């Protein structure tokens with residue numbers, strides 16, 4: 469199946485520095501339609517009927533989130549666009565921000581109208597500082613064009629923490645606090661930023677909004693699978709000839725993306741969804757890409773036959789131990805302990821007992837950690853032991869260290 473460009477349709481077509489090029493490509497038609505022909509409730513109904521699910525990783529139904537926030541009591545509400553994109557191997561949001569900032573602004577402006585929010589924020593990954601000027605200018609042009617009379621959009625820059633992509637830590641960060649995960653409930657739609665009802669959506673989720681408003685829920689509903697509607701934008705990196713950003717219809721096979729488009733050769737394993745994502749062997753390349761199977765935020769890292777799984781997991785655990793926010797003990801201590809054991813394997817000192825410790829730690833961390841970081845941190849360990857256990861065992865037998873570092 470070839471690429472299907474719905475979200476990326478303007479990328480490489482418009483000039484992201486000139487709003488008139490966006491206007492020439494149906495720009496702000498959806499916002500104009502929403503503001504003039506639809507009530508906030510009918511916008512929400514349309515998004516609900518479309519079946520759009522969040523593209524930031526968890527796949528939460530977008531319309532339902534908006535409805536909860538709209539119905540939550542209070543006059544002051546907020547919209548946040550999550551452009552933190554800290555997941556290892558992800559760069560699809562960056563591509564969107566770089567190439568089509570106006571569609572993103574349009575999506576945010578529609579969300580604000582639907583919610584009754586007069587203030588919106590784009591939380592921009594610290595490493596994307598170079599995009600600040602482009603985005604600021606795009607917002608200014610949109611305002612001058614008269615499209616933002618109902619909402620003010622501001623940019624807040626992150627400070628470089630992976631955990632600040634997690635929605636509650638992100639809101640703490642916007643509030644000027646150290647970014648740490650909050651206890652929940654309450655959830656953001658009822659008590660989010662400054663304890664006010666807040667909708668927080670990923671960049672790619674927001675990009676779907678103008679398309680759905682313009683073309684209708686039925687149109688969107690016909691793309692994708694039963695429970696995963698629309699297209700998905702993927703970042704493919706690692707051992708491939710053509711790394712990059714690709715957009716495919718939901719339900720396309722992994723091999724269509726990785727082999728046909730990204731030109732991977734001699735694939736050994738794939739990490740789907742970043743550092744805390746699933747690791748699968750090449751034999752599972754027929755898997756359809758959807759929320760029902762595997763998806764995450766759409767980061768795919770391909771490792772070829774020259775790679776060793778123990779080295780790959782070592783690096784992942786090093787990252788997660790470094791990035792745990794430290795608020796809850798299972799994640800703070802657990803990620804350090806997992807990394808400590810991976811370090812033993814890297815020195816050639818791993819034992820059978822260490823494998824059991826890895827499994828025990830994983831079982832303890834997953835149900836008890838406060839957020840997705842600690843809950844999912846053991847996944848690479850668990851998956852690698854399930855599919856590539858012999859590589860751990862070889863290291864034990866041969867008392868051999870790794871190539872990591």
Ligand SMILES: Cc1cc2nc3c(=O)[nH]c(=O)nc-3n(C[C@H](O)[C@H](O)[C@H](O)COP(=O)(O)O)c2cc1C
Nearest residue numbers: 522523524550553554633634635669670673840841
């Ligand atoms: C450790 C961690 C990091 C996250 N990083 C991001 C991120 O960089 N971008 C993002 O959109 N969502 C990220 N999320 C998910 C957000 O918490 C949240 O679910 C998402 O922004 C909601 O938007 P959506 O409904 O449009 O997917 C992260 C979650 C966790 C647990």
